[in-house]
Amino acid sequence: xxxxxxxxxxxxxxxxxxxxxxxxxxxxxxxxxxxxxxxxxxxxxxxxxxxxxxxxxxxxxxxxxxxxxxxxxxxxxxxxxxxxxxxxxxxxxxxxxxxxxxxxxxxxxxxxxxxxxxxxxxxxxxxxxxxxxxxxxxxxxxxxxxxxxxxxxxxxxxxxxxxxxxxxxxxxxxxxxxxxxxxxxxxx
Numbered sequence: 335x336x337x338x339x340x341x342x343x344x345x346x347x348x349x350x351x352x353x354x355x356x357x358x359x360x361x362x363x364x365x366x367x368x369x370x371x372x373x374x375x376x377x378x379x380x381x382x383x384x385x386x387x388x389x390x391x392x393x394x395x396x397x398x399x400x401x402x403x404x405x406x407x408x409x410x411x412x413x414x415x416x417x418x419x420x421x422x423x424x425x426x427x428x429x430x431x432x433x434x435x436x437x438x439x440x441x442x443x444x445x446x447x448x449x450x451x452x453x454x455x456x457x458x459x460x461x462x463x464x465x466x467x468x469x470x471x472x473x474x475x476x477x478x479x480x481x482x483x484x485x486x487x488x489x490x491x492x493x494x495x496x497x498x499x500x501x502x503x504x505x506x507x508x509x510x511x512x513x514x515x516x517x518x519x520x521x522x
Contacts, residue, residue, distance in 0.1 A: 349506050352505070363421070368413035371417070372410050372414075375412050379456060379460065383401075415497065415500055418507075445504045449497055449501070463486060464478045466478065
């Protein structure tokens, strides 16, 4: 059991190291795509959830202290996730066929789904609990305050973790070709 835990954390450390290596190799196109994506994420979610005050939408319960940090972190990671889909500068060298093949792998679809799920969960996490029509229909006004509002920080953590996992997986895939465990066993 201890060995399994140790192997798990070693794998996570390796994934983060590969993700950092991929970020260091990013060019201006990826950085620009990340910023161009992150800004609208902040504006759209912030506007609709009334973290950015406006006359179009209303918020019955004021934001809590963690709403802005969650929104900004999710927007930054979402922007970076989109940046992983942008091809680097042509001066970066010829494309690696192994990496292109890996791009079609199921893990890419999973990363995309996790990224979208993270964005949607952020929307629910930072929004007004009684302004959420789904929560109101399912729980009523008092239920939204008593049950949904205390659950919002959990949604925020799940959103950040999902977006982070998707980002690390995509970044890791930019520098290391993933091999499924089944293929690795067959090759061994």
